[in-house]
Amino acid sequence: MVIILIYFLFAGIGLEASEILLEHADRLETERKGERVYLYGSVSVKSGEIRIKSHTAKWDKSKRIIQFVQDVTIESPDYLIKSDGVLFDENKDIARTTQGRVLLEFKKRSGSASGNTGVLLKSDSIAIIIGNASFTSLDTTDSGKVKVNAESLSYDFSRSVGKAFRHTKMTLEDRDGKINLIMNCDSMVYFGEGESLYAYGNITLEKDTLNANSEFLKYYRKNENILMCGKPTVWGKTQEIRGDTILAVFVEGELKYGFVFKDAITTWQSDSLHPERLSTFEAESVYFTFVSGAPEKIHLFGTVRSKYYPVERDTATTSLNTVRSDSALLVFKEGKLDSIYFWGSARGEFMRTEKGKPDSLFYEARTISYAPEQEEVMLLGDSYVRYHDFELKSHRVEYNLDSYILKAYGFTAGDSVLGKPVVKQGNDEFFADHIDYNIKSGKGHMYYGKSSSGEAYYSGDIVARAEKGDFYIKGGRYTTCEINSPHYHFYSPKIKMIRSERLVAKGVVLYIKDLPVFALPYIVFSLQKTRHSGFLPVDIGNFARGERFIRNIGYYYAPGPYWDGKIALDYDELTGWLFKGSVRYALKDYFSGEISGSYKFESSEALTSEHKYARWDISLNHSQNISSTSYLGLRGNFVSDKNYFYDTRYTPEERMTSTLNSDLVFYKNFEHSSFTITFSREYNIGTNTTRENLPSIRFTRYQQTLFRSGWLKNLNLSYSGYFLKRHETNPLFNHWVTTQELGLSFPVNIEPYVNISPGVNICGYLYDSDKQGKYLPYYLTLSLNTNISTSIYGNIPVGILGIKTLRHILQPNINFSFQPPSKDYSNFYPVGGIAPYASRIKRLSY
Template identity: 25%
Template structure:
């Protein structure tokens, strides 16, 4: 219980009180206040001798005598005082003015409104009180105060309501009894608030809560507080109450009240327990806004059974120059009855070097391969089995035509422990440009009509790469590979359409790779295995490929004039492409080595394998590809109300390989896509083969057409159908849309989220679990998906699968209860493959969530109860369990 106390107490009195203005718009309680007449009429610190109260009903039915007067500045007062009221009584003998009924006094930027205001000019003192409700007298010395007449104190943007107020014009100090105000999703009140300076208040018995009940479900209380408006609040001691029960206490606390930008202060912890760690406390720490360019976060996680995890995170930024962060963690915990050290380090740096250059650094390091598995409850981090670190320098010039990239990269496999280090990777690129540019005059216009050769474009890329591979962290022998490559692409697009309707494009791609070593292969006759050895020395590989394509568009339109339908249009886009690439595995090129095994079988081995470059292409490629894309559209309405709707797409593609010794015809692929409604998507794909199968279901080089059946010339080999339907009830409260231009991009540290907190206030640090429920602004919603696939490559052994997915299903059962459900049902096996059931309960100023995964990844349960207010969501208690939970029998 004490642990819960320590986590809750630190923040709440201070956090709401201090991270917002001290005074805001007053929200009155539903009950009227009782004030003793003896206390109301007693002599104040200002020395009030007599307060003139009009008799009951004196103000009812009489003509308004409201007026507005300006009192010139007096000795000690450096500004005029403006006041008004329905009834004004001036006692010159006592230098006193009584303002009764809608009384208002303005002095500099201070405004006081009340049912009754008394000004003692000789003491420079103002006293504001509420008027008694004369219809509800309770006793000779007690009345109910009309709450609409309670004093309201305003100082700029800050506003506070109290039962009684006093203000000194000369010292500009004041006092408010039982003040209460609403701000930052919460309510603040104190027994006495004394203004000791224009921006400084002393508060006695201050209380804060986001609960709007007269008796709040929770609140934070500080016996003594000093509030520096727009800066900080200092309180001692701070106690967190649930109801009237104190559950946590801190002897001293200091909180920021800055409205904008970053704020230094304590970070609320998270409480929970697990079967492995026992009870735990996460994210207890301090956030430090160091200056305008840097901030830091220090947190610790305490685990009852295994120890403490220390974490730190630092952000830095300089607008238009650089941004970055450092984060890391350290622990000395007990793993399998032994104490070991664990740590991790993450580095992120982005820097703009002038207008055309930039530097990007991202690095991740861990003490051992199981760091996230042992210490993180974030599923994505647990499943992460590679660490990738990068440092990249990028430079462009020549109006973006030229670019240079220098990259250093390290990839660590957390499963095998192997390392692949790229040190460095240099790449130069010249983007597409005219090989023979147009000749232009001084005005930028072409001197004459461009010729065909002016439409030849080229693109060049060069790369130098050095890689180091280590099979494990203890491997003393690292494999080093160096290579260089460059490629040139020439593209020609016909400036005019052939025959006026056919577009033609041709391209030639040339690749050249340089290596510092190759491989030689030989057969080990004892094991019948092919062994390789390295040959150090320069070697080059030259590859090229030629392609050409032609396409056109055909249109057909039908005008039915049925109702609002004006026309149907069918757009066809037929295209053909030709590709040629020689067989680089032939002995002519020398890129492959032929090895015979003990059976005499010839095996081809790539001499450049393992260098990091792509494999040398095998087999000649001489193919013709074709496609026919169909788009069906419908036009509705006329004139300004005309609307065009895409009905569906139906595409076909295939090809013929002239270089293949068999099975020359490639499969015919068909794809159908449609969106009949905005919330319904349907897609279908099929693959057909032109060839028959043998008695074992294997494809053979025999066309189905040659079997004598003219109509049966295709064989279905695969089929897939998908449908996705999104449903929801009507939106209850439309959310205002925010344009991208209004959001802007973070430019410096003040624009960033320094703690890495999302909209819910949850930290995305790689250690916390992912969220489940999302915001629901509709009574219900659901997404239903159906998928069916059939595999008939071997017609004798077909396989199929069918699933129904129910995702994002949420129903608002009542005003307080919400239920969510996610399920994947395997139709073929008639079983549920995965599911999750979620419950949400609105507990007024608190909220609770319960998730249960009966099976699959993340099997177990998760329970959390937390304060609903966004800035206090970290005040929570959570519980999770896996296979050892109470749901284990299910």
């Protein structure tokens, strides 16, 4: 590659501030007493190291101006300037061409520049070529040719800085005349002996199949670096790179690597048949490498967002793969994308439309790799895949986008396998060591898989899934024990599981731990989630003290939507058989209820006799909506003896039950009031005591205004009445009490500033008797309260982040409460927790 240089107007073309010396002329004429001199024939004038020659010259000594005409040359040790006319102004130290085009030739370097007009600034050591300026030079590094065209060119000899202005075009040719690079820009600046080059404004580059544009370009000859700024873009036949800044590094004229800083975007056309499908990768920055002019690797850093269109084998199919991650790597082979890697919280979506039907697959992992040619995706580390209702979690997942085949594995850590595949589909969940699965057809295999359905757990050496969702299990095991080493399980060499319906096994053997107990020709277990008749799942095991048990041997019967029932029995070696059953019934919006119980028959032997007795418990619950505003509820719990729950229940909560509650409740709601009556009984099994409310009655009148209009229209009244008759085992607490509470409130709004809400509550208590034996004693309590509140609104102008105004509201509130103390309340019984006690209150809060 020809090095990107501009060898125009090289150093050393200066006029010294010396007196003008006339070296030769064939003939000389003077006038005005020698103030004006006419020179003819082979005129030669020297000023410092510069010698000016021409055919004729006119020298005005008073004005210190010399006009050179015909075959004019300005020569120095480094350059030669040719023109048909030159005007030299000694006062301004300026030489300017006046006739014909100007030609600048370099002596020490092979190169020349030309244009319509030339200007030489003697004091500033600057030469300028104006109008159709062009420069041509040979690059000594590879004998290539550099051409520059612009409206004007200049060179500062003191600083060795050359410039090109307006409509600048630079062309680099190799030794055979082939164009290697073309650059267009508004202006260009060249520094030193080819050390660096700056280009400004509307820059375009063309090299082989690559193109670029930017607003600013800087070229470093020593390092062969090109820096482009101002939203530069580099593109080829099928690829494009954009960013805030691009740095390209060349080695021996060949592009080797580069950087894209800030808002980096790389796009390419992955499918030549569909040029409108542009794959895109975006990141905060990009690092890329090239080999033989073709991309080798592209590294993306910081919030990577990708959109890739795979090459479709079927023209009726459209696919799009989008991924987000912290970083990414694109690897190319022979100019084609070979693989893509994503790191750090990578997550993606593969969308495919076939015959007009869209479909999507979602996936995420710590690392994602993608091979476009093979259409294979590999997820590594906390991998997750979701397709419709199919979900998979695993350490490693391999997925083929074309065949829809998915494989999942865990990883070995010492003696353990971690990150094993877990599949969830609908309400089913599966665990396995390895999974092969076609997510499109729903067929697949799970090796050493296990799953659960409700309270049932099953596993197998190989689990094959059919297209309809049925499973075929080889070397299968079924149990209702949830621990890893179950107390029992059913084993079958062949099991068929019809999804969400039933499990059928042939050649079944029941194992207690690892010991085979008995065999069955076949067995069927229900897996349905909805209500349906069938045998109950059996639970087999042993207690910590060694006794074995078998529970829940029974049947569930569901003849219709209105009622169902079940009956079962438990057996353990210590206490024997326990029968239990329940019936549920319901009619939507009308009533519902349940009756359940258990029965246990026991016997004990003495020396001379045998004692037989029955133990039992019964529970019932009934709820009925009599109308839209009334309700009736009934609850009852009964047991044969106080130790029954402890002897027959399995959970600590049930075994520690110490109270039995029964009650009957009626509730009625009116338009502005409500009525409740309750009959309840609480029996403590441990202490053999009872507590009964026969009955408790409550009537509530909701707050309502007393007047419809006038200044008293805000006066509100509320009322609550309560009656309780308590009967307990201890007759000391067998009393009744009634309370009547009246509330008055009068809220006043002083618009638009203040709200004032004063109120008073009066409560009266009436008992059947007090501790002194007084009949129908009563007591009154009084409480007063006042609340004062207001709202203050304000606006704060903000004017930042799109927020114009911030509104705030202050709501100060002051509350005052007063309640005189009770005088003599010690003579009253606290019936049901009700006592006419009131402490003195005087409180101000805000």
